Amino acid sequence: MYNALMGTAATTAVGAGLTLYYLEKNSAHANMEAEGLHPADYPFPQKKLFGTFDHASIRRGFQVFKEVCSACHSLDLVHWRNLVDVAYTEDEVREMAEEFEYTDGPDDKGEMFERPGKLTDPIPRPYANEEAARAANAGALPPDLSLITKARHGGVDYIYALLTGYCDPPAGVEVREGLNYNPYFPGGAIAMAQNIFDGVVEYEDGTPNTASQIAKDVVTFLNWAAEPELDDRKKIGAKALLLFSSLTLMALWIKRNRWHTLKSRKIAFNSPKNWNKKPNPPSKN
Incomplete structure (x- = not known):
């Protein structure tokens, strides 16, 4: 009876969660335009x-x-440099940057001046x-x-x-x-x-x-x-999944094939044959 109640409760909770998720993703109500x-x-x-x-x-x-x-x-x-080796070569990005003028300075005379753009802009x-x-x-x-x-x-x-x-x-x-x-x-x-x-x-x-x-x-x-780091993040994630999966399989193998002698050993105690024998009284001589 207890197991049946627990199973019913778990099923209800999972069903309610899935229903709420569906409604959140597919909401429809009278105020949708707002x-x-x-x-x-x-x-x-x-x-x-x-x-x-x-x-x-x-x-x-x-x-x-x-x-x-x-x-x-x-x-x-x-910045312009962020586009290098992502969508353009360095020369292409440098050429695009130089099409724009940026205010820089001050120069030796303390005045601001205009210069062509560069990768760091x-x-x-x-x-x-x-x-x-x-x-x-x-x-x-x-x-x-x-x-x-x-x-x-x-x-x-x-x-x-x-x-x-x-x-x-x-x-x-x-x-x-x-x-x-x-x-x-x-x-x-x-x-x-x-x-x-x-x-x-x-x-x-x-x-x-x-x-x-x-x-x-x-x-x-x-x-x-x-999210410019998305590709690298997923690449690192794939490597991490592969690494930890391999370590998990190795740990399971070691657990099963190397620790079985330790986990399955039996400690027995054999009492002496004269365990219940009363000791001889001391001699009067």
């Missing part, structure tokens, strides 16, 4: 247990960021400060994209759904002037206009430049910007 639609689970390779980044996609994604996103968004935590910002960014975007502040895939619930799935989810508002929903309707954005009205279209960039490697491909590539790049 919180934004939950994005679908897109098959990005880096999301798999042992999946890694598509580095060709990172290269294409940086091209999309440079030609489309960098007009409004910054990437403050990424950060990716240039589109605006000098926050006030300039708001003034150019009708009061809205474009967020920095360095950690955007980790700063939003849903991660890469949310960013991809947001970039490709623009549509006309449904009947009865009004969007004020200057905003755009996107069901994945909380509230449904977003200041950023749709920027991802078919053919908005021309890929140098001949990859089809459809809107979905462009969105996938820039999201992959932003995911790498937020």
Whole structure:
């Protein structure tokens, strides 16, 4: 009876946990527009247990960021050197950096001067400060994209759904002037206009430049910007799993084949034959 009750309790607890997990992942309620639609689970390779980044996609994604996103968004935590041996060669990155002018100094005369960019410089910002960014975007502040895939619930799935989810508002929903309707954005009205279209960039490697491909590539790049250590982390994790699995098997083998004599030994005590015999009385002589 006790075992049956414990089994029933364990089954109920596991079932309740699975139900709550399902409802959390597939929530549906009347206030979904206020919180934004939950994005679908897109098959990005880096999301798999042992999946890694598509580095060709990172290269294409940086091209999309440079030609489309960098007009409004910054990437403050990424420097030119971070792109070396990830998506570009050192010479390619150095050439891209030199296309921009950076203020440096002071020089020997105590004055600031302009110089071409170098590998240690950060990716240039589109605006000098926050006030300039708001003034150019009708009061809205474009967020920095360095950690955007980790700063939003849903991660890469949310960013991809947001970039490709623009549509006309449904009947009865009004969007004020200057905003755009996107069901994945909380509230449904977003200041950023749709920027991802078919053919908005021309890929140098001949990859089809459809809107979905462009969105996938820039999201992959932003995911790498937020987690540049992902490939190395998973590589170290795979090595650790292999190492500890081997050590576990070795420990089990030693336990079974080397300790069996110690674990199965029997200690016996044989009493003397005259254990219960009374000692002889002392002699009177």
